[in-house]
Amino acid sequence: MGMVERTEGHVERSAQGAVARNSHPLSPLTYCRRNIRRLLPMAVVIVLSVFLVASVVTIVDSVDLTVTTVYNYTRVLTVVIPQRSSLAIDPDDRNRIAGIPGVDRIIDGSGFFMSLNTVFGATPFLVMAVTDSSRNYILQRANDHLSAGRMPVPGAAEAVLSDGIVRNKRLRIGDVVAGPDDQGGLAGCPLPVRLVGIVTGPTWIAFTTPEFANAAMPLFPRHLIVTAKDQDALPAISSRMLAVVNRSKVQVLSYRTLVEQIRTTLDSMYLIMSLVNAMVILVVALMSGMLSNIYFTQRLTEFALLSAIGIRRSTLLWHAVSETAVVTSIGWLAGMIVTWILMALMKESVFERRGMLINPHDVMALAYTVPIPFIITAFAMATIFIRLAKLDPVTIIERR
Amino acid sequence: MSVGSETDASERITDDLSAAGVGLAYHDGDTRTDALIDVNVTLPSTGFIGVMGPSGSGKSSLLYVLSGLKRPTTGDVRYRGENLARASSSRLTALRRAHFGFVFQQPWLLGWQTAWENVLDGAPDVDERACERAARVMKDLGIAAFARKMPSQLSGGEKQRVCVARAMLNRPKVIFADEPTASLDHHNGHLVVDMLARYRQEGLVIVVTHDAEMLQDADRILVMRDGRALGWSTPSQTAGVALGG
Ligand SMILES: Nc1ncnc2c1ncn2[C@@H]1O[C@H](COP(=O)(O)OP(=O)(O)OP(=O)(O)O)[C@@H](O)[C@H]1O
Numbered sequence: 035m036g037m038v039e040r041t042e043g044h045v046e047r048s049a050q051g052a053v054a055r056n057s058h059p060l061s062p063l064t065y066c067r068r069n070i071r072r073l074l075p076m077a078v079v080i081v082l083s084v085f086l087v088a089s090v091v092t093i094v095d096s097v098d099l100t101v102t103t104v105y106n107y108t109r110v111l112t113v114v115i116p117q118r119s120s121l122a123i124d125p126d127d128r129n130r131i132a133g134i135p136g137v138d139r140i141i142d143g144s145g146f147f148m149s150l151n152t153v154f155g156a157t158p159f160l161v162m163a164v165t166d167s168s169r170n171y172i173l174q175r176a177n178d179h180l181s182a183g184r185m186p187v188p189g190a191a192e193a194v195l196s197d198g199i200v201r202n203k204r205l206r207i208g209d210v211v212a213g214p215d216d217q218g219g220l221a222g223c224p225l226p227v228r229l230v231g232i233v234t235g236p237t238w239i240a241f242t243t244p245e246f247a248n249a250a251m252p253l254f255p256r257h258l259i260v261t262a263k264d265q266d267a268l269p270a271i272s273s274r275m276l277a278v279v280n281r282s283k284v285q286v287l288s289y290r291t292l293v294e295q296i297r298t299t300l301d302s303m304y305l306i307m308s309l310v311n312a313m314v315i316l317v318v319a320l321m322s323g324m325l326s327n328i329y330f331t332q333r334l335t336e337f338a339l340l341s342a343i344g345i346r347r348s349t350l351l352w353h354a355v356s357e358t359a360v361v362t363s364i365g366w367l368a369g370m371i372v373t374w375i376l377m378a379l380m381k382e383s384v385f386e387r388r389g390m391l392i393n394p395h396d397v398m399a400l401a402y403t404v405p406i407p408f409i410i411t412a413f414a415m416a417t418i419f420i421r422l423a424k425l426d427p428v429t430i431i432e433r434r
Numbered sequence: 435m436s437v438g439s440e441t442d443a444s445e446r447i448t449d450d451l452s453a454a455g456v457g458l459a460y461h462d463g464d465t466r467t468d469a470l471i472d473v474n475v476t477l478p479s480t481g482f483i484g485v486m487g488p489s490g491s492g493k494s495s496l497l498y499v500l501s502g503l504k505r506p507t508t509g510d511v512r513y514r515g516e517n518l519a520r521a522s523s524s525r526l527t528a529l530r531r532a533h534f535g536f537v538f539q540q541p542w543l544l545g546w547q548t549a550w551e552n553v554l555d556g557a558p559d560v561d562e563r564a565c566e567r568a569a570r571v572m573k574d575l576g577i578a579a580f581a582r583k584m585p586s587q588l589s590g591g592e593k594q595r596v597c598v599a600r601a602m603l604n605r606p607k608v609i610f611a612d613e614p615t616a617s618l619d620h621h622n623g624h625l626v627v628d629m630l631a632r633y634r635q636e637g638l639v640i641v642v643t644h645d646a647e648m649l650q651d652a653d654r655i656l657v658m659r660d661g662r663a664l665g666w667s668t669p670s671q672t673a674g675v676a677l678g679g
């Protein structure tokens with residue numbers, strides 16, 4: 035009785051009647067299908083590592099996603115606010131901004147701040163107080179539209195919010211959006227402001243009326259809302275603004291100053307994530323190298339026999355590597371599916387409750403896991419290559 | 435026993451496969467074992483040849499050297515004019531596949547393949563011809579009924595017959611069988627040797643065994659002792675002679 039079939043006897047049932055006349059008996063798919071139980075540990079290791087790497091990337095990306103989502107309005111408009119020394123924009127600065135080519139509209143705004151729950155704590159979010167026509171103009175530029183309730187009545191303590199903000203604050207129509215007892219830095223409003231409508235679309239945005247804002251918060255700094263004729267030119271226009279205004283009197287809140295600055299501070303987090311991922315991939319590759327070494331030892335007699343009856347080492351290597359590739363690919367796929375399902379399940383119950391916007395189908399996460407099957411297959415290939423080079427079929431076949 | 439004295443008229447002696455001054459030494463640390471010492475044999479291109487000798491006399495070593503599984507330390511092994519002692523290992527592998535068939539003492543089969551698939555492992559291409567040939571060989575050897583069975587469902591004798599079928603699949607010029615009956619009972623042993631013996635018209639069958647009875651039918655028997663080929667014998671001469679092992 036050869037050792038080969040003693041260790042692999044359990045596969046007998048699955049192979050019953052599987053004698054396709056022309057399928058190659060050494061096909062890697064056949065091997066994997068009939069040795070599922072034996073290959074399971076390797077597959078599980080891959081599933082877990084893919085899940086680990088993908089979920090780390092998804093969670094780290096959620097920080098970035100939160101920043102870009104919360105400040106997505108800066109893609110549509112740039113807000114120019116006075117420095118702390120004054121309550122309004124200097125007319126000279128306003129004129130200089132108006133003189134920049136490509137500027138579409140300069141809208142006078144006031145308003146108040148409400149606070150959002152984000153992964154980096156309570157974050158102030160501007161509730162813009164603009165005229166009806168300006169509001170409609172901004173909504174149209176932002177691709178947003180009213181989807182529930184109504185627009186605020188001029189002068190009333192009312193606001194409309196994007197559905198994302200509504201979910202973030204877990205609000206319903208009629209609930210208080212901001213009030214005198216709000217905590218969180220800049221946020222707050224002397225009167226409780228109620229939610230009367232919800233807007234839907236790609237851009238998070240919030241509006242109240244200037245009649246209300248000016249009456250309730252006369253000291254809130256008056257600011258400018260600047261849009262570009264060509265939306266893609268807004269970053270350049272914002273940079274130009276910084277160059278022309280008196281910076282000791284004016285602050286420019288653009289995509290660049292808000293989002294990119296936060297991103298820079300996230301760099302160290304990305305570095306840590308990359309290190310963690312590299313470590314996971316390295317450990318997994320080493321582990322799977324060891325696993326394929328064990329597999330090879332278990333199948334030593336099989337390879338020795340095939341080598342003795344004249345099957346080339348390169349062919350044997352190719353078979354072993356394809357088998358590993360099949361397992362790693364399936365493991366990777368299963369790992370991605372597990373990650374996507376778990377992340378989707380945790381999205382609302384875990385992450386969004388903590389103000390973390392996550393994309394459960396993060397393509398970046400997918401990209402980070404792609405090296406895993408390749409590195410594992412490469413490790414297995416190296417291991418098997420070395421073992422095959424040293425293989426002397428005679429000594430193994432002689433053993434009894 | 436005299437060298438080359440026993441030759442059937444029916445037997446073509448050519449120098450298809452021959453060993454000249456072959457020595458094989460194993461090095462195990464500081465100790466050196468001479469498994470073969472100055473072996474000179476010339477084998478016919480067809481027929482049924484036995485190899486006998488006490489345990490450790492170098493029978494297996496001779497088969498390995500003749501079949502290109504090992505390179506001799508000294509001397510030449512010639513197969514159809516090619517010196518196997520100088521051939522590259524990929525050339526030897528190719529020769530083993532295309533020209534030689536192997537049956538080992540243990541009925542080595544791939545446990546995850548059916549008997550049918552194990553037989554086909556010997557084929558360079560799994561095409562219609564290989565499948566037809568596999569079906570024929572398995573039928574001839576009386577194992578067609580086991581085609582779909584896994585090795586773990588077969589007895590030792592049945593497994594060894596599958597091994598014989600695999601060895602015959604490529605119509606090898608030479609079949610090397612190293613104690614193919616050692617793990618089998620008397621009945622199964624005979625069955626396997628009879629199958630091998632039937633191949634004598636198609637090619638050369640070399641069977642190593644301790645059991646003289648298995649070689650009753652052999653054309654000639656090579657007698658080995660202490661790494662040397664002592665000479666040729668016949669089944670009648672060898673019958674009842676205790677060769678040890
Ligand atoms: N791998 C090895 N390393 C060291 N010595 C070996 C090795 N293989 C065989 N030998 C030695 O070479 C000699 C011949 O061995 P071989 O296996 O050819 O004998 P054999 O006639 O086939 O014996 P048996 O009937 O027991 O199978 C023996 O003395 C054996 O101990």
Ligand SMILES: [Mg+2]
Nearest residue numbers: 493494495612
């Ligand atoms: Mg032996």
